[in-house]
Amino acid sequence: MIILVVATDQHQLIGTSKTSNGIPWHVKEDFMHFRSLTMGKTIVMGENTFKAIGKPLPHRKTIVCSQNHFVYDHENVEVREDLFQLIEEYKAKKEDLYICGGATIYRLALPYVDKMYISRIPGDYEGDTYFPDFSMMNFHLESQEDRGTFTLEIYTRG
Numbered sequence: 001m002i003i004l005v006v007a008t009d010q011h012q013l014i015g016t017s018k019t020s021n022g023i024p025w026h027v028k029e030d031f032m033h034f035r036s037l038t039m040g041k042t043i044v045m046g047e048n049t050f051k052a053i054g055k056p057l058p059h060r061k062t063i064v065c066s067q068n069h070f071v072y073d074h075e076n077v078e079v080r081e082d083l084f085q086l087i088e089e090y091k092a093k094k095e096d097l098y099i100c101g102g103a104t105i106y107r108l109a110l111p112y113v114d115k116m117y118i119s120r121i122p123g124d125y126e127g128d129t130y131f132p133d134f135s136m137m138n139f140h141l142e143s144q145e146d147r148g149t150f151t152l153e154i155y156t157r158g
């Protein structure tokens with residue numbers, strides 16, 4: 001399954017150039033949610049997001065999408081130039097692939113995504129990067145759960 005994981009504020013904001021990790025807020029519970037959801041899994045992110053995080057996340061295989069001949073030598077990191085080919089590979093072998101941003105990778109991957117975990121962070125933050133509009137993409141809200149400091153929405157396709 002192709003699974004997308006994202007956190008947004010109330011205006012679909014996802015990123016900023018003003019914090020060291022690129023995330024406009026610090027919500028510990030959402031980081032913990034992301035950690036437990038992706039632990040032991042294969043995660044894919046764009047080069048900008050990977051550089052903002054600064055290092056591979058432990059206990060996960062990280063695939064970095066870059067068309068810029070980016071090189072990163074680490075046993076749990078793979079760099080790929082073609083996101084679409086990667087998605088096709090994971091669909092064919094029926095292995096879960098977690099799409100973890102940023103905006104470019106979300107936008108390109110959305111047509112292939114089966115399930116989305118969207119953390120809604122209450123409030124209105126400053127930033128420059130937004131989650132794409134998916135209202136016309138045939139997702140339906142399967143569940144909505146109050147997690148205290150954020151609301152977790154789960155969407156499936158169809």
Ligand SMILES: NC(=O)c1ccc[n+]([C@@H]2O[C@H](COP(=O)([O-])OP(=O)(O)OC[C@H]3O[C@@H](n4cnc5c(N)ncnc54)[C@H](OP(=O)(O)O)[C@@H]3O)[C@@H](O)[C@H]2O)c1
Nearest residue numbers: 007015022046047048049065067081083101102103104105
């Ligand atoms: N709130 C959240 O949940 C969340 C999660 C993740 C990231 N973010 C935020 O999102 C922002 C970064 O987003 P971004 O859009 O700037 O960058 P990005 O999506 O992280 O990375 C874009 C990279 O993807 C490459 N790329 C483009 N098309 C590709 C393809 N078809 N196959 C393989 N690679 C391809 C680009 O290469 P070229 O430039 O060479 O084309 C570029 O290096 C940051 O602010 C980050 O903090 C937020």
